[in-house]
Amino acid sequence: MTLRALLRDAQFRRGARDMLAFGPALVAWAMVSGVAMTQVLGPWLAALMALTVFAGSAQLASLPLLATGAPVWVVWASAACVNLRFIVFGANWRPHLAHLPRGRRVLLGYFLADLNLVVFQKGWPNARPEPGQAAYIVGGAAVSWSIWQSASMVGIFLSSMVPTAWGIGFAGTLSMLGMAYSLLNTRVAWIAGALSATAAIAAYALPLKLNIVVAIAAAVAVGLVMQRAARGTRRVSA
Amino acid sequence: MSTWSYGVSAILGMAVVTFVTRNLFLWSEREPRIPQSLRRALQVAPLAAIVAVLAPEILMAHGHVVDTWRDARLFAAAAGTAWYAVRPGMMGPLVSGMAVYLPLHLGLGW
Numbered sequence: 001m002t003l004r005a006l007l008r009d010a011q012f013r014r015g016a017r018d019m020l021a022f023g024p025a026l027v028a029w030a031m032v033s034g035v036a037m038t039q040v041l042g043p044w045l046a047a048l049m050a051l052t053v054f055a056g057s058a059q060l061a062s063l064p065l066l067a068t069g070a071p072v073w074v075v076w077a078s079a080a081c082v083n084l085r086f087i088v089f090g091a092n093w094r095p096h097l098a099h100l101p102r103g104r105r106v107l108l109g110y111f112l113a114d115l116n117l118v119v120f121q122k123g124w125p126n127a128r129p130e131p132g133q134a135a136y137i138v139g140g141a142a143v144s145w146s147i148w149q150s151a152s153m154v155g156i157f158l159s160s161m162v163p164t165a166w167g168i169g170f171a172g173t174l175s176m177l178g179m180a181y182s183l184l185n186t187r188v189a190w191i192a193g194a195l196s197a198t199a200a201i202a203a204y205a206l207p208l209k210l211n212i213v214v215a216i217a218a219a220v221a222v223g224l225v226m227q228r229a230a231r232g233t234r235r236v237s238a
Numbered sequence: 239m240s241t242w243s244y245g246v247s248a249i250l251g252m253a254v255v256t257f258v259t260r261n262l263f264l265w266s267e268r269e270p271r272i273p274q275s276l277r278r279a280l281q282v283a284p285l286a287a288i289v290a291v292l293a294p295e296i297l298m299a300h301g302h303v304v305d306t307w308r309d310a311r312l313f314a315a316a317a318g319t320a321w322y323a324v325r326p327g328m329m330g331p332l333v334s335g336m337a338v339y340l341p342l343h344l345g346l347g348w
Contacts, residue, residue: 022328022329024332025332026327034314045246052253053249054253054256055256056300058252058256058312059252066245069244072248075252076255077250079251079256083258083259083260083292084261085283086262087259087262087263088280088283089284090260090262091261091263091270093264094264094269096265097264098269102265103259104268106257106261106264109257109261109264110257110260110261110262114284114288117283117284121321123333125280128340147264167339167340167343170295170336170343171336173292173295173296173311174315174331174336176291177315177331177335178322178327178329178330179286181322181326182328185265188282189282189285192282192286193282196287196289196293197288197289198291200289200290200294201303205301212247212287212307215286215287215289216283216290218286219285219286220276223280223282224276224279227275228275234314
């Protein structure tokens with residue numbers, strides 16, 4: 001598909017529009033990360049990090065390590081642990097992108113973070129491969145990348161003017177609140193969410209944010225168990 | 239300058255890590271065999287990831303669950319929740335939550 005055709009594509013536009021609704025959350029998070037990066041790395045390295053790493057929570061997790069001059073392999077290992085969830089997300093993406101040639105698939109894959117999957121799940125609630133999905137995903141990724149990068153640069157630029165004592169970082173957290181509520185639309189989601197919250201707090205002492213991985217594993221496990229239970233009930237009633 | 243090369247190599251390595259983790263399941267030309275039930279269960283992964291970041295940010299301080307109600311974050315989260323219950327959207331919880339958070343945090347030091 002040529003660029004011009006893509007820009008006119010209805011699904012591309014729908015994907016871009018749906019992502020735009022999450023603009024405030026993206027702006028809040030990216031600005032917070034821009035400010036935090038600059039305080040540790042200075043503006044140039046902060047800009048390099050935003051433009052290449054493009055993974056907010058890994059970026060934030062690396063800052064205390066970089067500030068103390070930890071060995072680079074420790075920084076990389078920390079990023080790998082914080083990014084472990086993307087491996088699971090990749091399994092979610094795979095059926096919808098499998099028809100693309102590998103080059104395009106992995107290029108697009110690089111741009112797909114948490115919010116992209118959240119928006120996609122809401123935009124295609126059937127979760128089945130359907131035509132138009134790749135254009136929808138590209139539309140969302142174009143918007144999320146542009147907003148994230150420009151808000152990161154604003155955060156880098158303004159970092160000296162924003163006192164950290166204000167607790168502006170909490171704006172990023174609040175922006176995720178609406179995102180979480182928008183996904184809590186089934187009983188399974190509520191139970192998985194409650195379990196994930198509990199597990200993340202209980203396992204908080206784990207290093208390298210591995211509590212997030214524990215929480216995801218717990219939520220996926222309860223999802224599996226509830227499907228079994230639902231099948232069992234159907235069999236009994238049939 | 240060594241801090242410069244240290245920073246650049248750490249950052250570029252992290253970029254490689256992002257690329258690899260996001261594409262681990264997308265690289266292969268062959269469809270990985272994932273049971274249908276696991277595929278469906280994996281649908282909760284993004285929600286779980288968001289909640290796993292969110293819950294400690296609101297409910298914990300210094301590695302422990304907060305033991306005082308005088309915490310601006312609790313009131314801000316409650317305000318954001320109430321707003322979402324009445325009018326679902328992304329902006330409402332953010333704005334209402336910060337409107338509660340900033341006065342309590344800056345004014346009362348909670």
